[in-house]
Structure formats: C-alpha cells, structure tokens
Amino acid sequence: MGCCPLWCDVSIVRPHAKSVVDDHVHVIGAGLAGLSAAVRLVKAGVKVSIYEAGSEAGGRCRSFFDSRLGCRIDNGNHLILSSNHAVMDYLQIIEAENTLHVHEEAVIPFVDLEEDIRWKILLKKRLGLWALLFPSQRVPGTRLIDYVTALRLVWAADDKAIGQCLKTSGSLWRRFWSPLCVSVLNTDPALASAKLLRAVVWETFISGPAVTKPLVPKDGLSETFVNPALTFLKEHNADFKFNFSVRKLDYSNGRVARLLGRDSAVDVARRDMVVLALPPFATQKLLPELGVPDKYEPIINGHFRLRELEHERSFIGIVGGTAEWLFWRDNIVSTTVSSAKALLNKTNEELAMRLWCDISRVFSLRQAELPPYRIIREKRATFTQTPEQVQKRPKMATAFANLWLAGDWIDTGLPATIEGSVRSGEHAARAVIKNIKIYQGP
Template sequence: MGAKRRPRQYAAASMGGGSRTIVVGGGFAGLAAAVRLVAAGREVLVVEAAKHGGGRSRSFHDKVTGREIDNGQHLMMGCYWETLSFMRAIGVPDDALEVQSNLAMTMLKPGGARVELTCPPLPAPLHLAGGLIGMRGIGMLHRAAALRAGLLLRGEIARPDDNETCDAWLRRLGQTPPIRAAFWEPLIWAVLNDDPLVASAAMLIAVLERAFMGSRAASSLVVPRLPLSSVYVQRAVDYIEARGGEVRFASPARKLELDADGRVAGLTLKSGETVATEQIVTAVPPQVLLELLPEAAREHLVFRDVARLEASPIVNLWVTLDEPLLDRPFVGLIASPLHWLWDRDRIEAGTSGRPTAGDSLLSVTISGARGFVDDQPEALRELFLGEIARFFPRARPQIRGFRVVKEKRATISHAVGTYRRRPETQSPIPGLLLAGDWVRTGLPATIESAVQSGHDAAARVLSGR
C-alpha cells in the first residue's frame, strides 16, 4: 500500500521484557498474539469481555435450530498462512477443515442454470487462466475478458490505488457484466464485505496477489467443518494456560492507565481491579479501543482516524428445511441479495457425503447488508423464500426453523480512501500495541488479517521495540 506513515510518538517507546503482557480480546487476533507470546516464554494475561471467546468469529448454541452454530459462515483460503500456522500451533486436527485440492466454485443464475469454475492442477497463475478459459455456463467473450484482467494483474499489483473503486477498476480492465456478476462481484462481496461501487480496488488486488500469484494451493477454499469456536478457541486457551498464561472470560476492560510520561502503566477492569503492566495488546474493534483510551489520547491524529472508520454489516440466516436444497456444500447466487448458501450438514459430513435423514440446516450469507440489517425476521424470511423460488424453481422446501444473526459491525468498510486511516501495530502510546482485523496489515478485514495482526503485535513485544 505504498510508504507507511509513521505515527507521532508521545515519548520514546520502551517495551521492557520483564512485565506481564496483557492482551485485551479473546478472538482470533488476541488469541493468536497470546499463543505466540507464551510460546516464546512470556507471561501473558488475556481478558475477554464475553463469557466465551471467539469475538466476531464465534459459535453458540441456538435454541431455534437446536445446534451449535456460528454467528455466520466463515470461509478461508489456502493463502491464509498466518491462520493455518496458528491452527497448527494449537493442534487443530486436519479433518476439522475441508480444504479443496484445487479452486472450484458454483454460481447459480436465476432459474437454476449453473456457472462452474474449476481450476486445473497447473502452477499459479496458469491454474486460474485455465479455470477462467474453461468456465462452464458463460460465453467465451466474457471468459476472455476475465483472462485479460488476469494477464494485466501483475502490473496492477505494482501500483494499487486505494482511491479507485472495484467498479471503476473492473470497467477499466474491460470486464463484461456477465463475468462481473458470475466471478468478480461474488469475490468482492465475499472478501471485502462491501459494494463494488464503493469498495477499494487496492484491497481486492491485495487478495488477488496472495490467492492467485503465488501457488495453486493458495487459492483453494478452506471451510471449517465444525462450528468455529470449537475449532480454535478452547485449543488456544488450553495452549496458553499450559504454558503459564491466564485467560479470563467475562472480564471487560474499562480503562487504559498511563503514567505521567504517557506510557502504559496498567489496565483497569470493569470489576474495579487494576492490573499493572508496561505492555498491552488490544485486539478489539475500533470503537471499543477508543472507549478504553484516556480522553486526551483520543485526540491524537492516529486515533482520530480510527474514529472515522465505518462499519459494514453482515446478516446471516440459519434456516432449517424439511429436505436438502443443495447437492454440494455451497453455492453462490448471481445478482441476488443472498450471496452464498451453505449446506451445514454436508459440510460437517465432509468427504463422506451428506447425511440423508432428517431436516437440513442451511446457512445464508448477506454481505455488506446495510439495506437489510434493520429488517425484521419476517421480512428476511420472505426475502429468502422469494430468492429460493427464483433460483430453485422446482424446489418446494418447508421451513422448520428460521434464525437471523446480525453483525452490525462485522467488519470495517473498505470504501475507497479507508486504508490510510487504519493504524499501524505500534500505537502512538508507548507500550500499547494494536491488533485486530482492521489494523494496517495490507489485507482486508478477514480472519487472516486478524491473525496476522496478532502475530505482528507479538513480534513487536518480543523484539523489544
């Protein structure tokens, strides 16, 4: 993203290695930071406001479905190197994740016709070129347009522009409406959680570089087979505690304490306890960070930029049907407000196939859901039924249960010009390091960005900088 701006420091940072490091937040970013720190022999305390870990990538028992479900279906890629490294470190078994051997996805047109992308086992980026040329369900003219964009990608990577929208970028590269609808726009909604009309092309290009320009395996999709909290939260907690760290749930942080020189001196919890420390890693959303800061600190330009970050919501529908709707783990819908449908029973069954008996649990993702996040469940139910009738005209599913999960602040918005507002890991306050998917990692706000931010913060602590 070009030259990085150096934030003005209140005083020269001193990260002395003797004191306990406090990590605020028990989601991917916070747990990743804590795991790296205890692995290096550091004393760590993790405090999490909720009764359970996971942050915005959490699971819970739902009375409507009678199942353990995620707050939304989460998707990863083979290029999530930091995330996969974190999961290996804490002992996540290989069969907890369904990993494609080659990138493949199915998009449905209204009426049910399919567009199929299947990348052949060729070295990157030839695998993508082969997949685009061989796409089924879309004309050669449109496939050639996508291939042209792929050929120009190296030049685009060299000069990303955070002030150019994805829409403008696609127009400049001559992408036709059909290939936009079938390939580019589903990708943009999935990785940027924002409308192509406003989302930054630079953030899209960052994903394309990692996913398609390195290795074939980098672009493969990775789907957790189990609810995500059960995949990583308890394993991370066990790892931390086995190495002398401490994890406290239901322990909200209230205030960052500074000494007379403006350095970190401790953290006050909602309980009234103040824990002394010289090092704090915050791994919380932007608005929560700002609430922790002393009022004077919020006036620093870095934190004023943080206050200007906007949120982009996601609405997830969990629908129990009387019979399966899909014949594969997931599909995308072209030109629909419902972006992705996931057959949870088929996903959890893995390669053994979908159980045939009983009801079917479907997860539905509406990304960048500003137009739907305030809708009542009844309206969203009608939307679901209408779209199912459009895309599956022969299906007559009966709804046994309907659950709406809204994440109003699921991610930051990646609107053009946003990246420069995202802060560096090292904050202007000596002893305070920032983590979270929204900090400046070079990536959009994804699970990978969260884990990378945690690892970056841990590296800063360990380096003494």
C-alpha cells in the same frame, strides 16, 4: 504484501527461558486477533493475561447452541482458503488443523439464479490462468479481453476504488468481480478499495500455493478457531479474565500503567507490555487521539433447518439472488448476505422468505412452507473498506512505548478477514517479543 516490517523469529526465543518468562503481556480482547497474539506469546515463553469483555472468547467469530434449530450454529458463515498462511500456522500451533473440512476440489462453485447457469472458478495458480485461454474454462459470457483489462487492478493507485479500475458491467463483473469483492471486502464492490482487492487476488491466484482449497470448520467456528486456542493457552499458564471490560487506560512516563475495569483495576508493571485487540470503536474509547475507521457494514446470516437434504456437505456462490453464499451440512442450510445495509429494515420473516426462495431454487426444492430458521444480523461485521476508510487504518505501534494494536482493521494490507486479524495478532506478538529482547539487552 501485508508483511510485517518488525520481523523477529519467535522460534529463537527459548520457551520457559527465565529472561522471557519474567515478562508479562496483557492482551485486551479475546477475538481472533487477541487469541493469535496470545498464542504466539505463550509459545515464546511469555507470561500472558487476557481480558475479555464478554463471557466467552471468539468475538465476531463464534458458535453457539440455537434452541429454535436444536443445534449449534455459527454467528456467520466463514470461508477460509488454504492459502491463508497465517491462519494455517495458527491452527497448526493450536493443533486444530484437523477440525477443518477441506473441499477437495480446488474450485468455488457458482450459480446464476436469474439465468440458471452454473460454473466453477478454478483456484489453481498457473493452470487457472492458462485455463482462461479456453472459452469453456472462463466464467460464462466472458471473453479473454475482459480478463486482460483486469490488469488495471495491478497499477491502481492505493486511493482508488474498484469501480475506478474495473468495468462495472458485463458478465465478468456480475459473475466474478462483484461477488468476489462483496464477499471479501463486505463493501459495495464498486466503492471498495482496489488496493485490498489486489492483495487478495495476489495471495490467492498469483503468489499463493499452486492449488488453493476452500476450507470451513467441520463442527463450528468456536471448535476450530477458539476452543483449541483456549486449551493451548491454559496449557501454557495463560491467565483469563472474562466479563472484564477495560474502560480506561492510565499512563505514566509514556507507558500504559494501569487497566481500569468497571469495578477493579490491574497494575501494568514497568516492564509489562499491552496488546489492544479490540474493534475500532472500542479502541477509540481507550485511545481518543487515535484515528480509526468509523464506518461499518452489516452481514446478515440466515440458518434454516430442513426436514432432510440429500446433498453432500458443500457451498455455492449465488448471483442474482438475495444471498451471496449458501453453505450446507446435514439438514442445516446457511445463507450469507454481505454489505447488507439495504436489508436491515426488513423483518426477520421477510428476510427468511427471501433467503428461503434462494435455497429452494438452488436445490430445486418443492417444500413450499418456510422451515424453522434463525436470522443473525451482525451490524458492525467489518469496517467499510472504501479507500477513504482504509486510509484511516492505524499501524500496530502506538505513541506509548509498551502498547501495540491488533485487529482485522489494523493496517495489515489485507481486508478485514480472519487472515487479517490472525496476522495482525502475530505481528503484534512479534513486535512485543522484539521489544522485550531490546529491553533486556543482548
């Protein structure tokens, strides 16, 4: 699932081989998709220039110093799994694997705040499925038959919503499918795409490694996914232009010929290639003819600085609260609410009170007053991943001979996640390299 049709082994292109170095690729957008494409390209010996509208790289996946909390925080909690193989390959190339904190237990812990029950979802392939035979290993309140009916997901047509395949009531829905779907697809679980959920279930519980471990950055998103990539790219002579927003593309003979910024322009030579790694709304401004997903879902994160927290670094999924996830390390507790449209009209204080209530209940805290906090609203965290919007995802190839698309919203067969964006960048890089080789002849 989600495999690239344009497979090309980048390792056979010798780094610094003259024929490849002569080619120049312009990567527009320095989010994870753009960085992933750029890293693969420089590794193959291609000259890369990166143009980023912001003053820093990372896009929707970044860290910054928060003066109110007095520490660095992430724009949002990001959880990845060791089965996310494109992410793991990317981190290996940029030598950032050891910046991840590995949760040694292959489980996702959950708590139901309404009924005060805790349980763990096993992330083990074979053992995990066999374990369902034992009531003590199932999600509390579920029967074996509930899991059997989930097989409907396997046969669901690509245009079906999850609510059309799975039963949207009962304990399995409330305590497993609903939290899984809203977290992975950032969309109302009943309305979200069954096809994308199937891809995740397939890669995590069926085709993936025997044991999947949850991973989070040790220090921050930028320290894991962004800064090591920038170092790697600089070491490979990539060229960066920050605060360069590409406003328009000029074309000539079916190829991109110029990138126009606000005050300057960059000529794209006849043999140059371009990778556009922007969000859908920004891509459509440059390619008005292209159909793109046009609905978005917010994610709200709340970060709280406690006086002290005597719990080892970890995370937990929440059912029956406002937040769906709690992550903590040292004395910082961070909460995530996905598909949070209904909360966007609340004030920061109202949100903080509700999220603090969840934190207090999870940790049985007695601290009544609200600690220092920061609320971050990412209004367009991902596109809305309903079947109707998923059908609008374009392929990475475009009508222009030297232009490819990348981003978490491109049709990778995966949800809009780090794995999806990194994989899309990798696919675009492979297509570019294949094209360079065709262009040069055998």
